[in-house]
Amino acid sequence: MxxxxxxxxxxxxxxxxxxxxxxxxxxxxxxxxxxxxxxxxxxxxxxxxxxxxxxxxxxxxxxxxxxxxxxxxxxxxxxxxxxxxxxxxxxxxxxxxxxxxxxxxxxxxxxxxxxxxxxxxxxxxxxxxxxxxxxxxxxxxxxxxxxxxxxxxxxxxxxxxxxxxATSVSFAAVQYILARVPHVSRKNLLLFGTGKIGRNTCENLVKHTKNDHIVLVNRTKTKAEEIAGKFNLVVKDYANIQSEIATSDVLIVATGAQKPTISKALIHSDKPLLILDLSIPRNVAVDVTELPNVTLVHLDDLSKMTDQTLQRRKQHIPKAETIITEIKGEFDNWLETRKFAPTIKALKNKLTSLKEAEINLQRKKYTDFDEEHADIISSRIIQKITNHFANHLKDENTSASESLELIQKVFQLQNK
CATH class of the missing domain: 3.30.460.30 (Glutamyl-tRNA reductase, N-terminal domain)
Structure with a gap:
């Protein structure tokens, strides 16, 4: 195939x-x-x-x-x-x-x-x-x-x-925070960056933590303000990132930068700090783990969290695969018909030109010739003939290439 x-x-x-x-x-x-x-x-x-x-x-x-x-x-x-x-x-x-x-x-x-x-x-x-x-x-x-x-x-x-x-890494991130940060509604949560996973995490945090003072920092402040408006967040200047980190309990990083944006040099606090890096490439330098008060979790670690939800989801794989097989089957059929579509089109064109020549001849022969009626009937017959050929070529027991050659020979076709 x-x-x-x-x-x-x-x-x-x-x-x-x-x-x-x-x-x-x-x-x-x-x-x-x-x-x-x-x-x-x-x-x-x-x-x-x-x-x-x-x-x-x-x-x-x-x-x-x-x-x-x-x-x-x-x-x-x-x-x-x-x-x-x-x-x-x-x-x-x-x-x-x-x-x-x-x-x-x-x-x-x-x-x-x-x-x-x-x-x-x-x-x-x-x-x-x-x-x-x-x-x-x-x-x-x-x-x-x-x-x-x-x-x-x-x-x-x-x-x-x-x-x-749980439908995504962002949900897993929130589950992780809820499981490991006690009294989360009273803690200082800082989101750095406006990457998609970060935004989704933020939305989930607002929904599940009942924390009404989540701070957002982004290099472009206007973008931060736009997102903050949607999720009711506090926006702080990028210039203050160091002092914001110092007062935070949880730092979520989703800047979408090509190089790390957070490193050990930016952290000046002894209080416990949980950092979630939700970025590819990594946006948090590994050297932060040298600080005893810092816990760093990357999205790869989050997605390894196996729970009952994942086990429940696995039960639905066969049904999902059946749906894929059905739709892929329709696609394969369409693909199969594409290889003989030019011949069917050429056959239809040939039969249509025969029809037009015959209608022209009959019009000259008979004064009361009903051209419109003849056109409708012959067009329908042409459609039925081409459908028969198409179904024949689709048949699994047919050698499509041999049949195509024969059709082209019999009707003297040139594929266009």
Missing amino acids: EPHLQANGKNFYAIGLSYKKADAEIRGHFSIANDAKRNILVQAKQEGIFSLVVISTCNRTELYGFAEHPFQLIKLLCEHTHGTVEEFEKVAYVHKNNTAIAHLFKVGTGLDSQILGDFEIISQLKISFKQSKKEDMVNPFMERLVNAVIQASKRIKNETDISSG
Whole structure:
């Protein structure tokens, strides 16, 4: 079934790395900033890669696209990140054609997420797809595939309980704080940065801790004020970050910076401080752990928290897989029909030109000839004939290539 996946002599590949084999540091090396994402798409187009979607989250970095060889995609990734090919090869995976399709279904539906059933990835996929479309880097295959994955994700969300209970790292972060920080409503909580996981954590903190004096600090104060307005937070200047840390009991870091933003040098207090680093690459330097009063927890540690929720979610995997099989089956059928679509189209065009010639002849022969009626009837017959051929070609017991050759010969067709 593989050959019909090829387009212009290129195969469909998924290349990437994830939390499964790559630790936070290595994932940080391959993290793709928004500008870099656009640059990858632009360069890919120049290099003849005509359809590409780029995903970069805290848990994974992946490229899905058509290429003559997967190394074209690997090279693109390494050129636009801090990662090297040698480093990539140690932790990477490369999937081709049907395996690549199956992988995207698994990723997009949360079955491959660090926390099972975390649907954060589907919104990332939608954003990446939109960006590729904007750069004119989406072919009909990619469009159909991504929409099928979105449909599967939606159905799994609605028809199973795979996302019940804790749904993300941000929720796990809050659970961690609630479990380890007594009298949390009276403690000083500081959020540094406005990364997505940080914002979600903040929202959950407001909801679950009943703490009404959470402080937010961000390099861009206007952005901090915008978010603070939504969640009823106190905004402080970035210039005061050191004194804010000194009075905090819990520091949540989600700056989205490419290098650590918090280090040992910024901490001048002996009181116990819990730091949660919810960023990829890591935004908190490991040297903070040299201070006896500091506890540092990274999102990789949070996602390892196994609880009853995860066990409950696992029970819903078979139902989710059934939904994927169904929707992927529909996609495979569409893919299968694409290889003989040009012949069916050429056959329809040939029959239509025969019809038009015959109607012209009959019009000249008979003065009372009902052209409109004849056109309707013959168009319907043409549709039925082409449907018969299409169904014949779809039949599993049919040798599609032999049948295509015969149809082209009999009707003297030129595919257009």
